[in-house]
Amino acid sequence: MDVEAAERLRSEGDQLALAQLAQCSNVHLVASVDHVAASLMWSKAMEAMFRWQWVEAHTYAPYIAETLDKPSVLVGAFQQARQRGAGAVLRSLVPNARDVFALLVDHQLDDPESEGLDFKLLFRRATDGGGEVMYVPMDSAGLQQVQAELESIKAGQDDA
Numbered sequence: 201m202d203v204e205a206a207e208r209l210r211s212e213g214d215q216l217a218l219a220q221l222a223q224c225s226n227v228h229l230v231a232s233v234d235h236v237a238a239s240l241m242w243s244k245a246m247e248a249m250f251r252w253q254w255v256e257a258h259t260y261a262p263y264i265a266e267t268l269d270k271p272s273v274l275v276g277a278f279q280q281a282r283q284r285g286a287g288a289v290l291r292s293l294v295p296n297a298r299d300v301f302a303l304l305v306d307h308q309l310d311d312p313e314s315e316g317l318d319f320k321l322l323f324r325r326a327t328d329g330g331g332e333v334m335y336v337p338m339d340s341a342g343l344q345q346v347q348a349e350l351e352s353i354k355a356g357q358d359d360a
Contacts, residue, residue: 215242219249300326
């Protein structure tokens with residue numbers, strides 16, 4: 201039997217039927233899977249029933265087609281966690297800081313290849329619209345204090 205397109209076999213019932221067939225001593229199930237998230241297609245219990253022998257035969261071709269339509273389960277969960285974290289940070293910012301971040305985002309969306317926005321240009325854009333941006337240059341004593349605090353934090357992390 202030749203089965204193409206595993207999407208049709210994603211239901212638990214279909215997988216269970218194939219797994220039970222694979223457990224028969226006189227039935228040998230051979231499968232070729234070419235997908236970056238292939239190992240996520242089966243639960244651990246279902247995978248044990250199939251008794252897969254994983255053999256990697258890399259072509260090193262990029263997984264463009266497989267990754268364009270939908271992210272894998274793990275990537276999706278990771279992205280959701282990052283989005284929740286970023287949302288929490290943005291909600292905690294004062295409005296002026298949110299406006300500055302919005303300028304940075306707009307710049308990056310307008311020019312995705314850009315390595316960033318020059319600070320002076322960002323400052324000018326932030327103040328052009330009549331917005332008030334608090335900018336207090338740090339004197340060398342303040343800078344040294346911040347640097348010392350950061351170094352003590354890093355030293356504490358290195359000791360742990």
